Amino acid sequence: MIKLYYDMHIHSCLSPCGDEDMTxxxxxxxxxxxxxxxxxxxxxxxxKNCPAVAKVAESLGLLFVPGMELCTSEEAHIVCLFPxxxxxxxxxxxxxxxxxxxxxxxxxxxxxxxxxxxxxxIGELEHSLLISSMISLDEAPGLARSFGGVAFPAHIxxxxxxxxxxxxAFPEDSGYTACEITSMGDVRGFSERxxxxxxxxxxxxxxxxxxxxMNEQYAYVELPERSVECLISALRGEVDAVWNRGVx
Ligand SMILES: [Zn+2]
Ligand SMILES: [Zn+2]
Numbered sequence: 001m002i003k004l005y006y007d008m009h010i011h012s013c014l015s016p017c018g019d020e021d022m023t024x025x026x027x028x029x030x031x032x033x034x035x036x037x038x039x040x041x042x043x044x045x046x047x048k049n050c051p052a053v054a055k056v057a058e059s060l061g062l063l064f065v066p067g068m069e070l071c072t073s074e075e076a077h078i079v080c081l082f083p084x085x086x087x088x089x090x091x092x093x094x095x096x097x098x099x100x101x102x103x104x105x106x107x108x109x110x111x112x113x114x115x116x117x118x119x120x121x122i123g124e125l126e127h128s129l130l131i132s133s134m135i136s137l138d139e140a141p142g143l144a145r146s147f148g149g150v151a152f153p154a155h156i157x158x159x160x161x162x163x164x165x166x167x168x169a170f171p172e173d174s175g176y177t178a179c180e181i182t183s184m185g186d187v188r189g190f191s192e193r194x195x196x197x198x199x200x201x202x203x204x205x206x207x208x209x210x211x212x213x214m215n216e217q218y219a220y221v222e223l224p225e226r227s228v229e230c231l232i233s234a235l236r237g238e239v240d241a242v243w244n245r246g247v248x
Contacts, residue, residue: 001222001242007031007215008040008065009079009154009180009205014049016110016129019210023119024049026211028056028064035217038231040065040205042079042154044129045099047092048114050085055117065228069154070095070140071132076166078140079180079203081235082149083228091147096127098135104128137163141175150235152178155207156197157185170194177237180205183215187247201235201243219244 010027011018031039039062041053050066057064066088067081082088103126104112112125135143144151153163156170156179163171170179178201181187191198204219222242223230234241 001224002226003220003222004037004063004226005035005217005220006038006203007036007206007208007219008038008067008081008203009042009069009207010039010214011043011069011207011209012041012049012053013111013113013115014046014125014129015043015209016104016106016112017209018043018110020111020113021211022209024052024056024115024117025119027053028060028062030211030214031057031062032060034214036062036215038063038065038221040067040079040081042067042069044069045071045095045131045133046125046129047088048125050088052115052117054085063226063228063231065231067149068092068095070135070151071130071161072137072140073132073134074137074166075132075161076137076163077154077161078137078151079154080140080144080149080151081232082147083232087148091144091149094143094147095133095135099127099131099133101127102131137167137171138174148232150178150232152176152180152203152235154180155182157181157190170196172196176200178203178235182207183218187244200237201241204244204247219247
């Protein structure tokens with residue numbers, strides 16, 4: 001087994017709430033300085049900064065997982081991860097098609113900047129990324145899977161935009177095979193309260209919107225192989241992996 005430190009929930013300057021310092025180079029270099037082996041980019045409802053972050057992260061030797069944080073029709077946040085940038089971008093287009101277009105107000109809500117691998121702005125998304133999609137919690141796992149990916153509920157221990165805040169319970173019958181608890185969250189307490197998550201991988205990621213909020217070496221996974229495909233299989237429960245051994 002290969003031990004890999006990870007932070008699989010990070011926002012870039014494309015998320016309106018993401019700091020403008022969250023550029024591709026800053027994110028990837030900070031992750032490398034912090035000693036991460038795996039990072040995922042998960043902007044709200046878009047994967048359009050994944051190509052740039054992938055290039056920088058891979059040049060630094062990091063394993064990069066392209067993704068997004070999908071907002072479902074129930075206003076629950078779901079992390080979706082994909083095996084390659086092309087699949088993530090195709091999924092991103094599908095989400096865009098299934099979201100009502102509402103113009104972003106950059107002054108009030110923040111800019112939504114697409115960058116290249118040199119941190120040069122190459123565009124700004126005009127429709128707001130903070131609008132819920134029309135994709136439901138029940139649909140998200142199958143939809144992500146149809147693009148080769150995996151979907152799992154984000155920050156289930158938060159009081160807003162989590163499945164538990166929206167439903168009052170973990171969506172046991174929706175086909176989720178993993179979940180995320182905030183870094184330093186009460187993993188044991190949540191496993192006792194929601195027994196259906198006890199055997200699932202429970203990711204502890206930062207949900208960083210600022211560089212200084214990215215995870216230090218803390219959460220890790222032990223995988224049989226260092227690859228994004230293997231990681232996604234592990235999150236689907238198809239490959240044995242060890243998550244955050246010893247974390248309470
Ligand atoms: Zn969220
Ligand atoms: Zn987030």
